[in-house]
Amino acid sequence: MSHDAAIEEHLRSQAAACGDIGSPMYEALLTFAADDFAAGGPVAAVCADWTGDPSPAVLALRLVGTVHRFALAGEAPELARFYPSVAGADVAPFEPDAAWAAFRDVLASRPDDVRAGLVSPPQTNEVGRSALLIGGLLALRARVDLPVRLVEIGASAGLNLRPDLVRIDLGEGRGIGPVDSPVTLRQPWEGELPPLDRPLEIVERIGTDLDPVDVATEAGRLRLLSYVWPDQVERFERLRGALALADAVPVPVRRESAVDTVAGLEPVPGAVTVVWHSVMQQYLPAEVRAGLEAAFDALGSRASADAPVARLSFEGRPRTVPPGVEFALTLQSWPADDPDAPASLHLASGHPHGDWVTWHPRPLHWR
Structure with missing residues (x-):
């Protein structure tokens, strides 16, 4: 399997895992991300320099976590309105297409910042x-x-x-x-x-x-x-x-x-x-x-x-x-x-x- 194929497969696998563990939002966003990677979109651009096996490093969770950090910091307002973690009681109903468009815009407008975020492994301390x-x-x-x-x-x-x-x-x-x-x-x-x-x-x-x-x-x-x-x-x-x-x-x-x-x-x-x-x-x-x-x-x-x-x-x-x-x-x-x-x-x-x-x-x- 080529490295690109491994990344795409990982994104799809992590999307399914998120759905199984109770996050339909991340299931949808990571499915879109896999499609975007395959099409050579902004996901492919920010992951272009990624080396190594993406699954043990949970590249997908590094990606969504980095973007979530921007939303929590008030730096991605169009996306944040769909996130209950940020918008609270004022959260907009989750519309997968609209939320993905806002997520994709963050990647396209801040590729260097996203790449920098991918360096850090997830730290949930659950x-x-x-x-x-x-x-x-x-x-x-x-x-x-x-x-x-x-x-x-x-x-x-x-x-x-x-x-x-x-x-x-x-x-x-x-x-x-x-x-x-x-x-x-x-x-x-x-x-x-x-x-x-x-x-x-x-x-x-x-x-x-x-x-x-x-x-x-x-x-x-x-x-x-x-x-x-x-x-x-x-x-x-x-x-x-x-x-x-x-x-x-x-x-x-x-x-x-x-x-x-x-x-x-x-x-x-x-x-x-x-x-x-x-x-x-x-x-x-x-x-x-x-x-x-x-x-x-x-x-x-x-x-x-x-x-x-x-x-x-x-x-x-x-x-x-x-x-x-x-x-x-x-x-x-x-x-x-x-x-x-x-x-x-x-x-x-x-x-x-x-x-x-x-x-x-x-x-x-x-x-």
């Missing part, structure tokens, strides 16, 4: 994924009665480093987390729920990222908002709530590779060191993935009964029935009490944004 993290920590706490030292690699802005401050509303008056939290995840859980009788206790929060976002700055906040899909209003509300939590409980994210972070960790007596990552492995080259696995193995070898280590990950993996990608929450833990226990436990499956989580009725082994 707060809904705390639904997976909270449940995973509760399941772990039921087996290991120790406070948590929470480490997130690929943390972006570190917005998921405050799971103890997020509210899970289970309906009928049930829930976990502060009732007055600015971030409330409403009934995201189904299946056999994690144990709710022990609250989370976080004693340390560490976040690292190769390209961290500083949410103390307006530019950092704008960057995060721009990668949230404009017709998914609930995600915007969650993000704005998470930014309020970040103001109340600052957690700096240091610039560091995931491999270096894990390699540099030491287990701490009296706490369980939990390394958490979500939807980040797809961006790692094969050699970096191998290095990360080796770093985890080395960290696990240093764990002890009074200084255990766990790895909670929420990542995509191929699914055969139906064909596609499944996002699974898995747990690894050290030391191993039972050498015959599985090395990695599948705790739950979930929506990539955390909108729903299905917990699996399997016993949790300490492994």
Whole structure:
């Protein structure tokens, strides 16, 4: 397949994915973008210098995120009127042809600015994924009665480093987390729920990222908002709530590779060191993935009964029935009490944004 064909196929594939995940707006705009690329229009012009595989780099989301950033900044008013994220209650009914014309005009009038935007990978820091993290920590706490030292690699802005401050509303008056939290995840859980009788206790929060976002700055906040899909209003509300939590409980994210972070960790007596990552492995080259696995193995070898280590990950993996990608929450833990226990436990499956989580009725082994 030629490079141009790969880009066109990626745009069409991402359009379908956006539709599947609940953004008919991006499904329509990226379908138009694929047609425009094939016809040699402004999309082809701004992507002309793109090299490498567009799918792992999610070129399509870089493109729409860059244009969304212009709309949020008040620099694309004709397009912004169709975006609920910008226009709010005054949003115009979505008209695909008219919205695409406005989107295309931005590309045609600001090609250099769009190309500059394509350099930055998407940084959504999806707060809904705390639904997976909270449940995973509760399941772990039921087996290991120790406070948590929470480490997130690929943390972006570190917005998921405050799971103890997020509210899970289970309906009928049930829930976990502060009732007055600015971030409330409403009934995201189904299946056999994690144990709710022990609250989370976080004693340390560490976040690292190769390209961290500083949410103390307006530019950092704008960057995060721009990668949230404009017709998914609930995600915007969650993000704005998470930014309020970040103001109340600052957690700096240091610039560091995931491999270096894990390699540099030491287990701490009296706490369980939990390394958490979500939807980040797809961006790692094969050699970096191998290095990360080796770093985890080395960290696990240093764990002890009074200084255990766990790895909670929420990542995509191929699914055969139906064909596609499944996002699974898995747990690894050290030391191993039972050498015959599985090395990695599948705790739950979930929506990539955390909108729903299905917990699996399997016993949790300490492994």
